[in-house]
Amino acid sequence: xxxxxxxxxxxxxxxxxxxxxxxxxxxxxxxxxxxxxxxxxxxxxxxxxxxxxxxxxxxxxxxxxxxxxxxxxxxxxxxxxxxxxxxxxxxxxxxxxxxxxxxxxxxxxxxxxxxxxxxxxxxxxxxxxxxxxxxxxxxxxxxxxxxxxxxxxxxxxxxxxxxxxxx
Numbered sequence: 537x538x539x540x541x542x543x544x545x546x547x548x549x550x551x552x553x554x555x556x557x558x559x560x561x562x563x564x565x566x567x568x569x570x571x572x573x574x575x576x577x578x579x580x581x582x583x584x585x586x587x588x589x590x591x592x593x594x595x596x597x598x599x600x601x602x603x604x605x606x607x608x609x610x611x612x613x614x615x616x617x618x619x620x621x622x623x624x625x626x627x628x629x630x631x632x633x634x635x636x637x638x639x640x641x642x643x644x645x646x647x648x649x650x651x652x653x654x655x656x657x658x659x660x661x662x663x664x665x666x667x668x669x670x671x672x673x674x675x676x677x678x679x680x681x682x683x684x685x686x687x688x689x690x691x692x693x694x695x696x697x698x699x700x701x702x703x
Contacts, residue, residue, distance in 0.1 A: 542663060543570065544569045544570050544662065544666075545570040545571060545572050547571060547593040547666070548573040548575070548590055548592050548593050548594075549566055549573070549574050549575070549592065549593065549594050549595070549596060550576075550586055550590065550592040550594075550595045550596070551563060551566070551576045551577070551595075552576075552577045552595065552597045552598060552606075552609065553578070553597075553601065553628070554579060554598060556578070558628070558651070559576045559578070560576075562596055562658075563576060569659055569662070573590065575590050579601060579602070579603060579604060580604040580606075580608065580612070581604070584618060584619075584620070588620070592620070592623065593623070593624070593666070594623070594625075594626065595624070595625045595626070596626045597609060597627050597628065597645075598627075598629070599627050599628065599631070599636065599640060599648075600629060606629070607639060607640070610625060610627070610643045610645060611643055611644075613625060613644070613680075614643065614644035614679060615677055615678075615679070616674060616676075616678065616679040618679075621680055622670070622679065622680060624646045624666065625644065625646055626646060626648075626661060626662070626665065627645040628650075628651055628653060629649075629650060629651060630650070630651040632650035636648070641684060642684075642685045644678065644683065646665055646681055647661055647665065649661060673686055
């Protein structure tokens with residue numbers, strides 16, 4: 537079903553980046569896609585409150601931020617005790633080396649995009665993410681998408697799926 541194109545106007549996005557230029561660039565892309573509800577933050581402080589108060593559907597998260605890195609923010613989002621632990625997260629990074637991508641995906645990113653990201657790739661990524669069936673797993677304190685690392689740790693048939701969503 538990843539081939540379906542969805543109307544994005546009803547979705548709410550949270551863009552978290554410490555650089556105002558990137559926040560505004562991503563915001564402009566989302567507006568161009570027809571998104572009407574876009575919240576921007578310069579850091580990951582009180583991200584849970586922002587998600588709850590604005591009924592966020594998708595997070596676009598910078599990886600290299602201060603005072604909290606994208607890794608720290610993502611780990612907080614994917615905690616089992618966080619009500620929105622399964623929210624889709626797209627990580628943006630200017631340092632898309634193998635280590636960074638593996639770290640982001642291992643922490644529960646749904647996908648990682650390298651800066652500068654094209655409008656076309658951003659749209660295709662969002663559309664694919666919101667139309668795809670997503671599988672989740674709970675391991676210890678982690679609740680989020682099944683990552684490649686999870687699949688490598690155990691046979692895919694042995695995974696205890698927490699939920700499957702076909703949006």
